[in-house]
Amino acid sequence: MKKIILLGLLSVMVFSGCESELDQAPISNRSAATFYNNETDFEQAIVGVYNALSYHSGSQFYLSEVRSDNVYIAGLAGVREWIPITNLSRTLGNSITRTAWDAPYVGILRANTVLDKLNEAAVPDQTTRNRMEGETKFLRAFFYFDLVRFFGGVPVIDRIITPAEALEIPRGTPQDVYDLIVSDLKSAITLLPNTPSEAGRPSSVVAKALLGKVYLTMSGPTYGISGPGLGVDMKSDALTLFNDVISSGQFGDVPSYATIFNSTSENNADIVFAIQNINDGTGGDKGIGTILPTLMYHESWARVHLPFAGGSPSDGIVTPSNQVLNSFEASDVRDDYSILRSWVDDTGGLSTDAMIVKYLDLDSNDEPIASTLPVDRFNWGVDFPVIRYTDVLLMKAEILIQTGGSQTDIDKIINDVRNRAGLGTVSNVNLDVLLEERRKEFYGEGLRFHDLVRTGKVIDVMNAWIAVDDAADVMNQMEANFIIYPINQSQLEVSPGLYEQNPGYN
Template sequence: MNKIIAITGCMLVVLFSSCKRSLDVVPPSSGTTKIFYLNQEDFLQGVAAVYNGLRAYPDRLMNLSETRSDNLYAASVLGTQPYDAINSFRRNAVSNVYVEAAWNDDYNAIFRANYFLEQLELKGNIISSEVLRNRLGAEVRFLRAFYYFDLVRYFGKVPLVVKTVLPGEAVTIPRTPVAEVYAQIIEDLKYAMEVLPASYTGADVGRATRYAAGSLLAMVYMARSGATYSIEGPGLASNEWTEALRLINEVINSKVYTFNTNYASIFSYANQNPNVNKEAVFDVMHVSGLNPVLGASFVSLTVPDSYFTTVLQKPAQLGGAGRPTSFDLYRTYDTAVDVRAKTNFLLYYTALGIPGNRPYLRKYMDSTKVPVNIRDWGINFMAIRYTDVLMLKAECILQGAAGGTQEEVDSIVNLVRTRAKIAPVSGVTLEQLYQERRRELVGEGSRWFDLQRSGTLVTTMNNWIKTDDDLKQIEPVVKEFVLYPVPQSQLDVRPGLYTQNQGY
């Protein structure tokens, strides 16, 4: 599956001619349309091209969720870095490369999805069976929902486009209210849940399943149920915790997934096949050593280059000076016994020559598996992990979802704590659950979105700044910073079409 994704992605760059600086998308010419999607294999490659949009997702979580949150103290000490504006809540992030990439990458994938669905409607009868035809359409609708959910959580209102459009039309489409974008996301995911299989075999392993769609839909309901902050963001205070709990229970009761009792093995390079790693509800899959490169680049974004060059005697990676872990996070671990501390962090070492003594996030890094190409690490990224799903169940119950009990909450949290080799607790509160999620899921991109939902983002971040901002670089956090700015390049396409998010 991975080979098809990358090869098809390269092919469709030409077909779509996606403009990197705007929403303008030049659809295929009539000649190209006739050449492409001539047989079933073309449709299989077309789906793979939509999956290809996931390759940037782990990096985006590291750059925009982990770096923005109180998990990392990514204050640059070696000149200005792209992550400075993200970590420090600077209002000039409107032109930040990571913010631009988030908007552009998601929309490029969405346009591929829209074009595929249109071609499926026109020419889908050339596919060998109705079951396969419907499944391919459901996979693409799952992915379109995935990309739109990503956009909503970062930007709030975004243009809702569910068909291919000409450049002239693209620059007339305004930002759509969040509730309407959610309605499309929910429609796509409900369809995917009805059509997608529970699992796959052979080369199809790793594709979206019914339970991946159900898990994502639960996350959507939870995001909608979150705090509004009186802005047009992802939280609508919709109180859909019961709906989310029902979906999560379906995933749990399916028995397709298993809680791994060994924390380190979840992220082991020997445990990457989704058929083996039963913690993986939905993976972004990577394979190293291929040409074109199909490996991962997110692995070393937080680790200083000097660790690779001086300690491992390997080429520099992508981390620069590194993005240290916050003291506030690290001190919440009982480092004498909590196995997650050893798995998740690289302790400070003097060879760095960098002021301070903060550890670095190294959750996905195996020092024996350093690739020749720095963007070619051979590890998958669990976009949806079973432990996360279990802990989301606990959150729904604590938020008042019907049908859950405190005993279930305590049982879930203590399952996680027992695996970490730390003492069980009772009467778990919502705040305690969020702290356990923070320790368990650091580096997996959940923290910023947890803070969004909780309603405590502004208070939590400002309290953290007081204790962790040694270099005094971080701006005070206001409610408008729950969202990122609309990229300046989008505002410039047609002045007046979009209104910038407040605070920027």
């Protein structure tokens, strides 16, 4: 995927004429009619759909990791946009939530355009055409899965529409959104090859992994809101899909935790699907690298250890919560790899403001490896793991716990993960133990809030944490309404009355 991702920069131009109007929903592009003439054109256009994934890591970090008990930001002196997210504010519309709505719809626009134009005359080979359709439907489902988890019901648009039509399409229900997601992923499973055509592209097995996570999310409780959980029991369907992924033999154990994320060992056996990022060494925000590490490290650390600016500033510093820092056992290698607990600051002193360094490729002296540094803070080349094999295994264990499955199988899955982390075995693992293991295994990967919501634990766990860790007394209590985010005011004003604001927000 990395060798062709640069083509996305060209294909983005095909769509760019209308995206400035994409405040509400995807709108068709007149120039697209003359672009799709042959297989190469479609390949470029599909890479443009992949290019739209660039928002995903930042949205998952802010709206799932920062929202959860994994991160604490007092923010007493600042107005940074992530502060109301972590503090459960009722007044929350900002660029972070706006991007989480707008950016997936950019991808949906591109996907709908590709699916509308794909035809036998332009792409005569049926196998190639099937792959193209399967990849595009997988990506469209991916975008909608992000939307339903963050906003609940959203407008469901599965075709090219006009600006006038966009002003008349209301929000669908979460069930409506899931109907399209499930349909697209089932099609992708049928259309895609069994193994990826290239690293970073989905296969039939990858689509099964994502559909399994979708089913598990749908099975979560509703909390009495129009959110991501439907309260339906799809766990057995999810388990079947996860078992298919496991039995495919395409993934397996990676003995070293660091190897999973290291930029020199990308697309290893633990990676089911990852967003591919490139550090091309030339600088400039081309949309082929990721800003994610910059969102995590501290600005004062960067002034000493990096050749460029950036990082979370002192008035809104992103810091692992005390609770998560205290949760790691002494020998847990995931602690050392994911979190830097102390470092030399720009005064030469020792700072104990812990920070997330999972994607920084630090050496044994906690210094960035020079060969992995980008020219600027926008274009780190490290890939972002979306679904890991370890995630599939632990989701299987989650289902077994909830359905009365084999305790031996449950314990083995958890102990295999703990063994790689340098920890001893445990027995009689229950859901709480599993969630704590997931918390440490996937720290910094944007899964924590989703995990708590899916398992029905989010309100109790968050409020128990707030009672202990909110030293600055800046957080609201967690409530069901805060499981999803508000619709940005700009959306509400495009066609007044078309959308209603999600309950709980001003």
